[in-house]
Amino acid sequence: xxxxxxxxxxxxxxxxxxxxxxxxxxxxxxxxxxxxxxxxxxxxxxxxxxxxxxxxxxxxxxxxxxxxxxxxxxxxxxxxxxxxxxxxxxxxxxxxxxxxxxxxxxxxxxxxxxxxxxxxxxxxxxxxxxxxxxxxxxxxxxxxxxxxxxxxxxxxxxxxxxxxxxxxxxxxxxxxxxxxxxxxxxxxxxxxxxxxxxxxxxxxxxxxxxxxxxxxxxxxxxxxxxxxxxxxxxxxxxxxxxxxxxxxxxxxx
Amino acid sequence: xxxxxxxxxxxxxxxxxxxxxxxxxxxxxxxxxxxxxxxxxxxxxxxxxxxxxxxxxxxxxxxxxxxxxxxxxxxxxxxxxxxxxxxxxxxxxxxxxxxxxxxxxxxxxxxxxxxxxxxxxxxxxxxxxxxxxxxxxxxxxxxxxxxxxxxxxxxxxxxxxxxxxxxxxxxxxxxxxxxxxxxxxxxxxxxxxxxxxxxxxxxxxxxxxxxxxxxxxxxxxxxxxxxxxxxxxxxxxxxxx
Numbered sequence: 001x002x003x004x005x006x007x008x009x010x011x012x013x014x015x016x017x018x019x020x021x022x023x024x025x026x027x028x029x030x031x032x033x034x035x036x037x038x039x040x041x042x043x044x045x046x047x048x049x050x051x052x053x054x055x056x057x058x059x060x061x062x063x064x065x066x067x068x069x070x071x072x073x074x075x076x077x078x079x080x081x082x083x084x085x086x087x088x089x090x091x092x093x094x095x096x097x098x099x100x101x102x103x104x105x106x107x108x109x110x111x112x113x114x115x116x117x118x119x120x121x122x123x124x125x126x127x128x129x130x131x132x133x134x135x136x137x138x139x140x141x142x143x144x145x146x147x148x149x150x151x152x153x154x155x156x157x158x159x160x161x162x163x164x165x166x167x168x169x170x171x172x173x174x175x176x177x178x179x180x181x182x183x184x185x186x187x188x189x190x191x192x193x194x195x196x197x198x199x200x201x202x203x204x205x206x207x208x209x210x211x212x213x214x215x216x217x218x219x220x221x222x223x224x225x226x227x228x229x230x231x232x233x234x235x236x237x238x239x240x241x242x243x244x245x246x247x248x249x250x251x252x253x
Numbered sequence: 254x255x256x257x258x259x260x261x262x263x264x265x266x267x268x269x270x271x272x273x274x275x276x277x278x279x280x281x282x283x284x285x286x287x288x289x290x291x292x293x294x295x296x297x298x299x300x301x302x303x304x305x306x307x308x309x310x311x312x313x314x315x316x317x318x319x320x321x322x323x324x325x326x327x328x329x330x331x332x333x334x335x336x337x338x339x340x341x342x343x344x345x346x347x348x349x350x351x352x353x354x355x356x357x358x359x360x361x362x363x364x365x366x367x368x369x370x371x372x373x374x375x376x377x378x379x380x381x382x383x384x385x386x387x388x389x390x391x392x393x394x395x396x397x398x399x400x401x402x403x404x405x406x407x408x409x410x411x412x413x414x415x416x417x418x419x420x421x422x423x424x425x426x427x428x429x430x431x432x433x434x435x436x437x438x439x440x441x442x443x444x445x446x447x448x449x450x451x452x453x454x455x456x457x458x459x460x461x462x463x464x465x466x467x468x469x470x471x472x473x474x475x476x477x478x479x480x481x482x483x484x485x486x487x488x489x490x491x492x493x494x
Contacts, residue, residue: 010466052471056374057384057415058330059422061471082328086369092469099477100469130369142371 011041011104013091015194020051020089022111029078031111035070035091043067043093047103052090053078067093087111088143106194108143124203125173129156137169144196145177167243171234178204178226186216208232254287254342256300256324258334263292264365267341271358271365274348278355282344293338300324302339307346309440310407311393311400313379314386330387331368336380340364346404347378375415378404385415388422396421398430398454401440409447410434410454419470420461428475429482430457433489443489451485 017037023030033051045068053060058080065071081087089111093104129151132138136153140146147169149156159165181187181197190201204210208229214221234240259267263286273280286292300323307313317339321329329335340347347364348356358364362373366380375381382400389396399411399421407415414430415421434446434454446454460482464470470478479490 050469050472054418054422056330056371056418057388057422059388059418082331094469094472100472102467102469128369131367 010102011043011093012194013038013041013093013104013106015106015109017041018089018091018106018109020109020111022084022113024084029081029084030076031078031089032076033064033072033089033091035064038067038070038091038093041104043104044095046096048094048096050092050094052092053081053087054090055081055087066096084111084113124199127156127160137165137173139173139176141180145173145200147173162246163242164246166237167239167246170237171230171239174204174233175226175230178229179223182213182216182222182226183219188213188216204229204233207236254302254304256296256302256320256335257287257293257338258296258332259286259293259337259341260291260334263289264334264337266292267337268361268365271361274356274358278357279353280356282341287338287342294334296324296326296335298324302342304343304345307343307404309401310382310404310411311386311397313343313346313404314382314393314400317379317383318386318390330380330384331366333366333368336366336377337364339379340377343379343404349405372416375411375421376407378407381407381411381415385421389424389427392424395424395431396427397440398427398434398442401435401442408442410442413454413458417458417462419465420458423471425473425475425478426461426470429478430454432475432479433457433486446489452487452489456485457482 014037017040019034019037021032021034023032031053035049035051038049045066047067049064049067049070051062051064053062060078060080062073062076064073078084078087088107089109091106091109092102095101095103125145125147127147127149128140130138130140130148131152132148132150136150138148140148147160149159153159177200181200185197187195187197187201189195189198190205192198201213205213209232210225210229214225216222266283266286270280270283300320302320305316307316321327326332326335341364344356348358350356360373360376361367362370362376363378366377367373375384382404385396385399386393393400399414402408402411410430414427420426434442436443445452449455461470461478464478464481479486482490
């Protein structure tokens with residue numbers, strides 16, 4: 001992830017305040033965007049609103065009128081995209097008359113499919129297949145952490161749920177992510193629901209019952225905190241029992 | 254030859270061939286898998302592709318765009334079998350032999366596209382330039398900074414821009430990159446464009462990443478972006494002598 005400094009006072013619109021619904025009609029993709037949540041922000045009424053859809057080298061932009069008069073374009077077809085998978089959206093609010101100044105932005109908004117509940121949109125750690133050479137799994141940090149499982153191994157969904165994999169991989173993954181969040185990024189917050197790092201801090205605190213984080217300057221204490229979090233997580237997941245059972249069967253063969 | 258796509262077996266054989274080249278760089282091309290029905294499938298309507306030498310990534314992308322139009326293929330970006338077939342068909346371009354008839358392939362993603370991997374998808378030697386060409390179809394010349402290179406040597410400018418979705422898809426930014434770094438006479442990168450020095454392509458990427466926080470770069474014209482660039486880019490603004 002490229003880190004950029006926001007010195008401009010640009011408002012960050014929370015993803016929960018924007019909802020993009022996928023529509024499919026005989027294979028043709030389009031979308032509806034619910035931007036009612038923008039009313040909760042102190043935005044200039046005459047500022048322009050744009051919605052952008054993107055994935056890799058494919059990008060489309062849709063003008064949505066002004067803050068005080070949201071006016072979706074009639075044509076909201078996602079004609080440049082072949083499938084809805086991994087399409088993300090951005091909402092941009094730009095100043096009227098001030099040379100393209102960006103006032104507010106929401107980014108990495110996923111599509112919600114019809115009938116999908118809000119809470120189902122993004123699991124904390126989505127699992128995806130990918131060719132990984134000789135590696136079995138890897139954590140990918142594009143946008144937010146994903147657990148990649150080597151697609152050449154076969155049924156990756158079953159692998160992700162298998163007791164031996166769960167017992168070995170998941171504590172390792174938790175440790176890696178927490179080291180990145182707490183040691184590398186020195187992240188403290190657990191309240192910003194739009195920041196995956198905050199979600200992981202909250203997860204670690206709630207699921208392990210550990211108290212407040214040690215100060216970010218105290219690296220050693222943070223490593224100890226992470227060790228405790230992984231130990232508590234492993235205990236809750238009964239990883240030793242799972243692996244032990246798997247190993248007994250393996251040894252008996 | 255008629256345009257095909259490799260099936261799963263064909264892709265595996267192609268992959269084995271690339272592996273085999275690491276041990277024996279003089280391995281001969283497994284051409285039979287290009288048309289064998291057990292390793293490839295014919296694309297219909299039938300379209301012929303011809304062996305040719307591409308001057309650069311732009312020529313290749315332009316040619317493929319024409320081929321796909323004839324075949325009625327509108328969405329091919331993520332077609333792993335098709336791009337693997339084309340890479341094998343044009344192996345003398347994608348992995349040219351040296352004087353000793355040895356081939357030394359690079360990362361696998363250059364030959365068999367990794368369409369779901371955001372760090373690698375743009376590195377495919379044929380799909381990469383085609384995606385850029387297609388993203389700028391209304392005026393692909395504006396993205397020439399990332400399309401002027403030989404097929405098998407994309408280089409630093411391509412890596413700097415293509416790895417960042419918000420830059421490679423932005424028409425004005427690609428115009429700026431082409432104006433700054435491509436010599437209009439030679440159609441090649443200007444001296445110093447691919448270095449780590451002030452004003453070089455990598456610096457432009459850094460600066461644009463910071464601008465992206467302040468301005469709606471997709472709404473800006475190339476002229477407007479050029480006007481707000483720091484002085485270090487001045488030497489590249491002047492036309493090459």
